[in-house]
Amino acid sequence: MYPEPPAPTCFRHSNRPTGLACTRCGRPACAECLRPAAVGQHCVDCLRQDQRSAPQVRTVAGAPAPRSAAPLVTYALIAINVVIYAITAAQANSLVGDQRRSVLFIDWVLFPPAVASGEWWRVLGSGFLHFGLLHLVINMFALYIVGRDVELVLGPLRYIAVYLVSLLGGSAAVMVLAQNAATAGASGAVYGLFGAITVILIRLRRNPNAMLITIGINVFISLSLPGISLWGHLGGLAAGTLATVGILFLPGWLRVESPATVRLLGWGAVATIAIAALWIVVVSAITLTV
Incomplete structure (x- = not known):
């Protein structure tokens, strides 16, 4: 009589005898180290290898598909705007639109002659200021509604890039066409996101009419009500639209197929x-100093 051979043990847990094995690599494994598969069961090592070798799922913009549906960058932008507004409101001791008494507001508001004198930070900083609580609430509501969808399609990095480019476009338009105005607000960047979501809908072959109507209504309001920066809105809209067109359509127009080249063209x-x-900002600043 020959002694029975010892029972195989799990390749990850040598103290656990097992009668199971991975149907892919054939190694014995305990129940804890196996996962159900279409045929049999695979060990955790084989599953990890599959995940590493599988091509990464990407959106139409070439961004990695998000693991979470939470628009974290949009939340962060809203938080930054709210915090800066809270600082200006505390300095001005007012919530209803008297932010001009705030030191931070005075230092950051977009006033082209001040930019021309060397205060370049106003070009971006003004996009995080608001004239009052209602101004803030309207812009942040629009940012939340539109921004979360743009972020999920473009990905966090492209999204923040389009947002900042839209803000820059709005400031550039103000520098050229509203040189005596004091301008503030996230509206230019939000209008850029309006343009971005419209381009995304067209790229996905969805009906963009609802967004086109929304843009038309907002432009009409900008024309009709005093104190609203029409040029800041239109500049942001143009910049955000063009940047998103470059990301989503330019590679196709140039018939580029390499994923790396597609991403490079978009950036x-x-x-x-x-x-x-x-x-445009620099040239406008120079003309103001001449």
């Missing part, structure tokens, strides 16, 4: 719009 388009907006 190049965003950078081109940003450089153009900065160039």
Whole structure:
């Protein structure tokens, strides 16, 4: 009589005898180290190898598909705007629109002659200021409604890039066409996101009419009500739209297929719009000093 051979043990837990094995690699494994598969069961090592070798799922913009549906960048932008508004409201001792008494508001508001004198931070900083609580609530509501969808399609990095480029575009338009106005608010960036979501809908072959009507109504309001920066809105709309077109359509127009080149072209388009907006700001500042 020959002694029975010892029972195989789990390849990860040598103290656990097992009669099970991975149907892919054949190694013995305990129940804790196996996962159900279409045929049999696979060990955790084989599953990890499959995950590493599988191509990454990407959106139409070339961004990695988000693991979470939470629009974290949108939440962060809203939080930054709210915090800055709280600081200006505390400094001005007012919630209803008297932010001009705030030191931070005075230092950051977009006033083209001040930019021309060297205060370049106003070009971006003004996009995080608001004239009152109602102004803040309207812009943040629009940012939440539109921004979360744009973020999920473009991905966090492209989304924040389009947001900032839209803000720059709005400031550039103000520098050229509203040189005596004091302008503030996230509206230029939000209008850029209006343009971005419209381009996304067209790229996905969805009906963009609802967004086109929304943009038309908002432009009409900008024309009709005093004190609203029409040029800041239109500049942001143009910059955000063009940047998103560059991300979603330019590679197809150039018939580029390499994923790396597609991403490079998209970033190049965003950078081109940003450089153009900065160039307009610089030229306008120079003309104001002459």
